[in-house]
Amino acid sequence: MSGRTFDSRSDEDDVRVRPGRRGSRPRTRTRPSHDDAVPGLVVGVDRGRMTVRVEDPGGGHVEVTAMRARELGKHGVVTGDRVRLVGDTSGRTDTLARIVVIEPRATTLRRTADDTDPTERVVVANAEQLVVVTAITDPEPHVGFLDRCLVAAFSGGLTPLLCLTKADLGSPDELLARYAGLEVEAIAVSRDTDLDELQPRLDGRISVFVGQSGVGKSTLVNRLVPDAYRATGGVSKVGKGRHTSSSAVLLDLPGGGMVIDTPGIRSFGLADTDPADVLAAFDDLAAVARDCPPLCAHTAEDPDCALDDWAAEGPPARGERLASFRRLVAAVTQTPNW
Numbered sequence: 034m035s036g037r038t039f040d041s042r043s044d045e046d047d048v049r050v051r052p053g054r055r056g057s058r059p060r061t062r063t064r065p066s067h068d069d070a071v072p073g074l075v076v077g078v079d080r081g082r083m084t085v086r087v088e089d090p091g092g093g094h095v096e097v098t099a100m101r102a103r104e105l106g107k108h109g110v111v112t113g114d115r116v117r118l119v120g121d122t123s124g125r126t127d128t129l130a131r132i133v134v135i136e137p138r139a140t141t142l143r144r145t146a147d148d149t150d151p152t153e154r155v156v157v158a159n160a161e162q163l164v165v166v167t168a169i170t171d172p173e174p175h176v177g178f179l180d181r182c183l184v185a186a187f188s189g190g191l192t193p194l195l196c197l198t199k200a201d202l203g204s205p206d207e208l209l210a211r212y213a214g215l216e217v218e219a220i221a222v223s224r225d226t227d228l229d230e231l232q233p234r235l236d237g238r239i240s241v242f243v244g245q246s247g248v249g250k251s252t253l254v255n256r257l258v259p260d261a262y263r264a265t266g267g268v269s270k271v272g273k274g275r276h277t278s279s280s281a282v283l284l285d286l287p288g289g290g291m292v293i294d295t296p297g298i299r300s301f302g303l304a305d306t307d308p309a310d311v312l313a314a315f316d317d318l319a320a321v322a323r324d325c326p327p328l329c330a331h332t333a334e335d336p337d338c339a340l341d342d343w344a345a346e347g348p349p350a351r352g353e354r355l356a357s358f359r360r361l362v363a364a365v366t367q368t369p370n371w
């Protein structure tokens with residue numbers, strides 16, 4: 034009698050549906066479905082080890098140490114990523130889980146690694162707001178840095194918020210005037226006054242804080258998140274606090290919401306960002322720019338840029354807004370002065 038015996042399954046049978054629960058998805062050897070992988074939020078990354086927050090059945094959460102599974106290929110995992118884990122997700126000491134899925138990112142904060150590597154990399158995922166911390170004085174504001182931060186926010190889908198520190202040392206008016214045309218929200222704070230204006234803007238949202246050295250960012254984060262233990266005043270941060278890596282760390286605000294502090298991220302080099310990404314963040318200008326000639330780069334040198342007519346025909350505020358927009362577009366192509 035010819036025909037197949039029970040032992041003569043084809044290779045295909047091996048990778049197709051195994052008999053099992055009705056309605057279950059086909060399981061294949063090559064592409065595991067990860068239906069049973071556990072969801073988590075990456076709260077810190079340190080030399081290839083991720084700290085991932087996973088809900089526990091009791092309504093709290095545990096922090097699980099995890100590595101990236103090889104199947105993710107080149108896809109990096111960053112703080113703020115929503116991921117799925119397999120393996121030991123108990124969070125017990127000396128256990129290690131594997132990250133098998135990185136969920137699509139709602140926003141991305143990108144920058145170049147340093148002045149020798151011109152590739153933009155994602156440094157934080159899924160933050161809603163970019164809080165750009167700058168001192169009114171001591172150190173003097175670095176406007177190129179601020180402009181590039183704003184571009185990074187606009188092009189990555191984050192809402193920027195300027196936080197001007199050391200308000201006890203000077204007036205914020207000059208800085209504020211510079212950003213008036215952009216309609217970017219700004220708040221002045223100082224170490225000795227309350228944070229009543231800032232706090233409601235952070236509640237319930239994920240905000241990533243960036244700032245150059247000495248601006249008072251650690252002082253501020255410590256006040257917002259009392260158990261953050263960020264080192265201040267130039268003291269080394271290594272060994273202080275729960276997370277000791279130099280990468281971005283996610284911290285819970287007592288009133289709800291989260292802060293992502295970025296101790297190792299003090300500059301923003303942009304390389305792959307396109308001026309069109311900046312334009313997309315300015316609804317009013319983008320609508321006008323539809324009348325521009327093809328290939329118009331919307332700079333002051335483009336002779337028929339529709340934005341020039343729009344500014345000339347309206348109140349002076351339009352001119353300020355256009356000038357600010359063009360400054361940001363120029364910042365995209367600037368070589369950063371770190």
Ligand SMILES: Nc1nc2c(ncn2[C@@H]2O[C@H](COP(=O)(O)OP(=O)(O)OP(=O)(O)O)[C@@H](O)[C@H]2O)c(=O)[nH]1
Binds near residue numbers: 200250
């Ligand atoms: N006058 C004044 N000084 C402040 C204020 N906030 C912070 N400082 C001082 O500014 C210095 C820098 O503060 P940090 O909080 O360490 O600044 P940082 O931005 O974290 O800088 P790094 O520690 O280099 O990362 C410290 O000497 C602080 O005491 C403020 O509101 N007013």
Ligand SMILES: [Zn+2]
Binds near residue numbers: 322326329332339
């Ligand atoms: Zn144009």
